[in-house]
Amino acid sequence: MDNSKIRDYIISPNLYNKNLTQELSGIDHFGNKAEISVIEERPLTIFLNDQEIVTAMTIGDYPEYLALGFLRNQKMLTDNDIVEAIDFDVELNMIVIRTKTKTNYEDKLKKKTQTSGCAVGTVFGDIMDEIEDLSIVPMSTKVSHLYDLSSKINKTPSLYLKAGAIHGTILCHKDKPLVYMEDVGRHNAVDKIAGWIFDTGTNPKDKILYTTGRLTSEMVIKTALMEIPVLISRSGFTAWGVNIARQVGLTLIGRLRGQRFICLSGESNLIWDVDLD
């Protein structure tokens, strides 16, 4: 991809923010001094009004989208909640989302903490109940678009290409990648996309989500909660991820490399417009 194509992105990889990588010195396999770019990783504690919710380990860009998206994907923020203010304190690594009225989640959380201390990952117990009632509106998807997206995304200059050790999640429309978020945790990258969608009021129902990471239950649940109908990845699947995708009607495509892929959910939504011979 030549640089002119970067302009097609609404948000492209954050290559010009010097706070996201560090130049570190060590030695290479010859014993020679080596200097490499290494991805930053810092804590960000997210508050919803007076309630401390979570501390995420993040690269540190777009903290407002990360916080909004995390709370949205936890259903702690709903369409009915009006965000009045977002206060980010860069010194204390803290961000506070303030809503007009107290959210119902604060009561839920108070109850939860009496029985359960902490949770690993970013998908909590009662999110599974939400999934039960969810049904994705299916969207037809051209196979040629999958190939175009994969090719464009892989050629886009990114922190991954510069420093490695980072995941990317990209919101796409048809054959165009629109918003490219990167983070040390793939759940953060997808939460940043969710925050951007919420903040801009973008329609998710005609979009495709691409992730560099694996198609685990967590990624599938977040995509479903975001009401995006298609999730694609260069990586593989977990069985529970596939089962949830089938349950909610999400089109799930993995191992997308070159012209190869495997589709394990929503096969009937694919339009075969490419002749591989």
Next chain:
Amino acid sequence: MDNSKIRDYIISPNLYNKNLTQELSGIDHFGNKAEISVIEERPLTIFLNDQEIVTAMTIGDYPEYLALGFLRNQKMLTDNDIVEAIDFDVELNMIVIRTKTKTNYEDKLKKKTQTSGCAVGTVFGDIMDEIEDLSIVPMSTKVSHLYDLSSKINKTPSLYLKAGAIHGTILCHKDKPLVYMEDVGRHNAVDKIAGWIFDTGTNPKDKILYTTGRLTSEMVIKTALMEIPVLISRSGFTAWGVNIARQVGLTLIGRLRGQRFICLSGESNLIWDVDLD
């Protein structure tokens, strides 16, 4: 690696447990029916005595090592605690670790939950305080052993080679991989190693830990808490991971592929016994 070498492992990858993968049907890029092996992912809720601690998403093998190792790496179980019983309920996806006396962590957790609801990841706030006081006993490591380990591990038949979408963590001694754990979360794979070390009373101080995943702060902290002096990976680094490794004196080697690697902490512990010409 021929199969005879598998016998050199104390625990080799769990290829013969049919509960760890599912055969799922979908279609490939030609539109032909495709059946692939997909890794399982299931919740495991860990209790310490009467206290629910965490729900981990795991492949599901060695739940007792995962629970013990998680609690050890959280410092919720210390050398002074005597484990009296481990009750695993496969139907309810629950495991309870029972200690002879109440652990001090139960009080700590009760206090914590009043101010903070949940935590992302498996390293909590006050673990960082523990790291402050920690200092690893340095161990000399031959470069030839790094190459031997990398080659042996990459050739070992594994769930990764069978189904992908899984991380491996391998406990090694000199040039020999000893215990090979795999899991959907790399933190689970390393916790299973920690549980095995605790359960068997194995000396960690002359060991090397290999991970297929990235060298993040979480991985470095866990390795340091386990008192293993060397952590190596085929993947890259995060800056905070490197900084913690330097602080505690851990030898940290990343991007180990073929004969290439980068060492960003503990360079002086390497013995250069390989002539690359």
